[in-house]
Amino acid sequence: MGQGVAIANNHSASETQDDMVAQAWATVRTNLRESSGVRLFDQWLKPIVLIPGSDLDAVRLGLPSAFMTNWVRNHYADRLLHEFRVLIPAVRSVSIETLARSAQVVTVETLPAPANIAPADPVPTIERPSLDPRFTFDRFVVDPSNLVAYNAAVALAQPGAPRFSPLFLHSGTGQGKTHLMHAIGAAYLMAVPGARALLMSAERFMYEFVQALRTRETHAFKTRLRAADLLLIDDLQFIAGKDATQEEFFHTMNEVMGAGKRLVISADRCPQGLDGVEQRITSRLSCGLVADIKAPDLALRRRVLDRKLVDMPNARVPAPVLDLLASRITANIRDLEGALNRVVAYAQLSNVEIDLDFAVATLGDVLRGAERRVTIDEIQKAVSAHFEIKPIDLVSARRAVVVARPRQIAMYLAKRLTTRSLPEIGRKFGGRDHSTVIHAVRRIEDLRDKDHEIDSSVRTLLRQLEG
8 A cells, every 4th residue: 555655656757658557457456355355365366457548547457257247336336436546646537348259368367258258269288376475385374273283284285195185264354274274285286287287166166067067068067077187166155055056166166076186175163063064075175184174363363463463574563462353353463464454555645653542543443342241141141041041050060961051152242352361251050160161162062073953053153242
């Protein structure tokens, strides 16, 4: 964003309008990538190109199909105009157009056009995925909460026969699954330059498959996916309930695995917890290596911020501000990095130094949202209602499973959603010892990976309490 200020205010006399617009577009793309999330950006925004000849009166952006053009117009027209005007106030309009076929160019920064759009040039023999250069193994902050997933990803990226396949990564939103998938792709292609690799979201898989059905090009679709030496599918939960897509995914998965190739899948929950996904798919996923990434603790969140600053050499963020962000923004790594980006960008745009007061003023809404704390009483009421037991049962001495398991879940939620200490939580559950709380937390963590009903109940309660 600091670069954008220079574009708007400090360009030299020799700088042409074309140069200004091109530099602004590079900054706008970076901002969109950081604010929109990888999945949405990769699918809809990354294919946008700046049409040559754009000027301050009319910035022209192009997309490879009318379908994508209409979607971006409906959802991002105002946002794109605002982003350009922040950088260059003289910009009067931003038009979003469908490129003529002869102008469609696929680069390392764009996704292929949908299956029903014929490319201008022959499809290359070697498929190269569009990988985010920020997401590499050396930029991933390793911690006990993600160590198994990290080591598994590194192992799968090594040349030679894969030690396991598929690798199934699961975690909550913004915890690092997509980062590891891009890192696998980058490391594997560096080790095996001639390999075929393909990375797409499950949503993109479904979209391209449906388009192939409509245009009777399913053979080309199947051939492209099954020819991959490394196939990475992100956010598998999005094919839940899509029977035809699941049928094709199952056969693709079998072909890739049967050929001894590499398959990496990610989702927001373990295979057994994927509601609406066929049992034969979850069974096949479970036969590989299943690795979860747990929510980051305070120490990891602080280290993530330190690592992020390495890539921001011009940013000066004092330690108290970093401590504030790490302690208050706890939901996921993506939100944490987004908050840091926002503070740095606002400071550069305002030409001020960052301190605690500035950070609080800039992130007021974010910090207020993070400040809201669920109480143990609220948790006990929600758990009692969910399992249809009396609230007093949770603090009683009863040990029957119908009471003991909900009590453990309530303790687990209290540890996760409140700032209370273990002894304080134990006292709120009938004066129990802190070791009982530790046992309950570990037990529920273990059961969430093995018991679909327990995991589903916990997710339902989390949504209810955090909502």
